[in-house]
Amino acid sequence: MRSTRLALIAAGMGLTLAMSACGANSDNSSSGSDSGDTDSASGGIPVGVILPETATSARWEGFDKPMLEAALKAEGLDPHIENAQGDVQKFSTLADGMINDGVKVLIIASINSELGGTVAQKANAQGIPTIDYDRLNLGGSSEYYVSFDNVKVGELQGQGLADALKDKPNGQQVIEIEGAPTDNNATLFYNGQQNILKPLYSSGKLKLVQSQPIDDWDNQKGGTTFENILTSNGTKVDGVVAANDGLAGAIITVLKKYQLNGKVPVTGQDATADGLKAILSGDQYMTVFKPIKQEAEATAKLAAALAKGASGKAEADKVATATSDDPVGKRQVKSVLLEPFLITKAEVKRVIDEGYVKAEEVCTGDLKAACTQAGIS
Ligand code: BGC
Secondary structure (H helix, E strand, C coil): CHHHHHHHHHHHHHHHHHHHHHCCCCCHHHHCCCCCCCCHHHCCEEEEEEECCCCCCCHHHHHHHHHHHHHHHHCCEEEEEEECCCCHHHHHHHHHHHHHCCCCEEEECCCCHHHHHHHHHHHHHCCCCEEEECCCCCCCCCCEEEEECHHHHHHHHHHHHHHHCCCCCCCEEEEEEECCCCCHHHHHHHHHHHHHHHHHHHHCCEEEEEEEECHHHCHHHHHHHHHHHHHHCCCCCCEEEECCHHHHHHHHHHHHHCCCCCCCCECCCCCCHHHHHHHHHCCCCCEEECCHHHHHHHHHHHHHHHCCHHHHHHHHHHHCCEEEEECCCCEEEEEEEECCEEECHHHHHHHHHCCCCCHHHHCCHHHHHHHHHCCCC
């Protein structure tokens, strides 16, 4: 029964993988020495992965899914990857299904801490170890967490904006559009940004107009919220903190409407194809590149160790040498925290050279000249 259902999921995944291999963002080729083997039912220890959504960032389906698939397979595991599409009910149902089907490890990229914590608890109660992936579930029970140094991500965003405005006179007006208040990462990004921006607000170099978190990282809501703040401020803005490329895109659409795009630096995150295009066109000042292949590979190593049961514990502890603070659960969670990188126009080439985004995806139409100038061919 179990293996039949897993085989069915696996067959569906094979199809998805085959389709994504034709898609623009696919990176299977670079990491999958076994990329020809889409028959994940043929062997390996079953491991479940639940991703949170697709609409908040192109990363989840474009980078995380194919990279986790390749990394888990490379560790000899049999990945079953699903996306909850932002639906908390669906997330729980997917988790229940994977637990019932007997996955040996469950990797959770949750929609919010409460949900992720509940899912982890259910899995742990069945003796299934869990790994919090990218987002730490505050008050949760996963013993391991893999992510980037998210305070550093925020610092890079703050630094990007500070650099862009450094030659301008005092009093530059800044609007901050932040991520979901229920995502611990959004808090860490904000804290990192403030490490850089707070002294500049205090000195009068910058002036904060308003800082607004956006529920569910909803890009559209981010755009309308930004427009409301902008118009309430007499359409005056000199710089925008956008917590990721999706929000940045929505904000740039509004800036275009007021003929302010290209004049007002906007930050971002995730180094998505759209983000990189906006940087090349001059509409976005920077993004943060998080090499997700490293995140996927560290997660796969941990999963392979944990799948061995008690005997793999020491091996897992060798991988997760950092710790993350969970202020709600009042505990330190064993972690892998990877390094993020600041990308301005001059560094866009790096993301392309590393295979995350293809040159053809960004060097379209009137961006061809900008690509040549940035050394991208
Ligand atoms: C991730 C970001 C992503 C955001 C929205 C965060 O938890 O770390 O990379 O842009 O969620 O999906």
